[in-house]
Amino acid sequence: MRISEIIYLVMVNITQNKFKVILTSLGIIVGAATIVMVIAIGQGGQKDVEEQFKNLNAGTIEVKNGSSTMTMMMNSGARPSAGSSGPSGGGSSASLASTQLSQEDVEELEFFISGIQAIALAATTTATVNGGDLDDELSGVDIVGTMPEYAPISNLEMAVGEFITDDMLDNKSGYVILGNTLAIDMFGSEIAAYDQDVMVDGRQYNVAGVLQRVGSVVNDVTVDDAVYMPYSTANKYIFMPNITPQIIALAEVADVETVIAQMEVLLRELYPAANFQISDAGSQIQAAQSSANTLSMLLMSVAIIVFIVGGIGIMNVLFVSIQERTQEIGVLKALGTSKFDILLQFLIEANIISIFGGVIGVGLSYALMPLMTYTGIRVEPSIEGGILALVFAVVTGTVFGFYPAYKAASLRPIEALNL
DSSP states (O other), rough: OHHHHHHHHHHHHHTTHHHHHHHHHHHHHHHHHHHHHHHHHHHHHHHHHHTTTSOTTTEEEEOOOOEEHHHHHHHHHHHOOOOOOOOOOOOSSEEEOOOOHHHHHHHHHHHTTTTEEEEEEEEEEEEEOTTTTTTOOOOEEEEEEEEEHHHHTOOEEEEEEEEOOOOHHHHHHHHEEEEEHHHHHHSSSSSHHTTHHHHHTTEEEHHHHEEOOOOSETEOOOOGGGGGHHHHHHHHTTOOOOOOOEEEEEEOOGGGHHHHHHHHHHHHOOOOTTTOEEEHHHHHHHHHHHHHHHHHHHHHHHHHHHHHHHHHHHHHHHHHHHHHTHHHHHHHHHTTOOHHHHHHHHHHHHHHHHHHHHHHHHHHHHGGGGGGGGGOOOOOOHHHHHHHHHHHHHHHHHHHHHHHHHHHOOOOOHHHOOO
């Protein structure tokens, strides 16, 4: 029997049982759509990770302070935090106090640890901002007090003007640097914002520069909507006593572990009772990517399970079809149709059902992707996802269709005709 004749018989049977074919392919439709969506969600997660850390060098190291016992600090001779109070009148119980990192700590780390390329002190709070074309003041704006080295560490570039300078830091100058979106919202453009005055918590500051658009979060701050100012100025006029600054340093990626180990030793000497959290951006990036990959693998496992269920459905329908078409198989065999031709006929039928379900599933998934924006989940459609879904569909049809096809091909003509 020619292959064209086999395909003709398959298509006749499929067109005569359209509803059965649609029901049979439902599992494949869901499986194909799931695989495409899984890959799109996985790639969306990877893009989110890339954007989240695009302004953070892999060699960035963050030092955050924990808590310490004031009495232990005083007894050990370690420096207490600025503005912290001593033990209350005659009380013998130890009180917990926050160990405030300071510019002096930055200088000591930079002096004693040779692997540090750049280092800065930074702290964040929120305040009200007003000025320019704003009718009402903005509340809850992120205010970052930091040092000149913060910009190269975080890959921040200037659209106009300059970032924090040593002169601003030393003189506690009334200058601020605006995020790109904030500057445009207040003055209409980056150029218009330069050298204008803004009010931060009711105090006037001059705009020394505007950052280029970043479009991501750096150190838990949305850069485009934030205000940056010298740490000394922020510490004097903006920060409350309970603000806890952190140290951000940059080292060669190969030297990160060594620098972290030296930091731990030096900080332990400076603050024997303190508990500092030291982390590097490389580990954070790997952890975020690992989480995204784990989620993708879990979703992919669900898609494979759906495909298996769909394959079982195809196998069951083919078994029923064989029972219904036993006499047809007997006639074909009596007319000289080979065992291989019968096997191929049912195998092609299983694959056509699978491909039909795969194509519908892939098309459905691409149609539904725009709706995912309303869920807050980022998806990145790809051709690879559709191709992989179709490959899975073909494999499912072949694997689960083979045994019923083999059973049909193994029927004896006499037995088949007598049924």
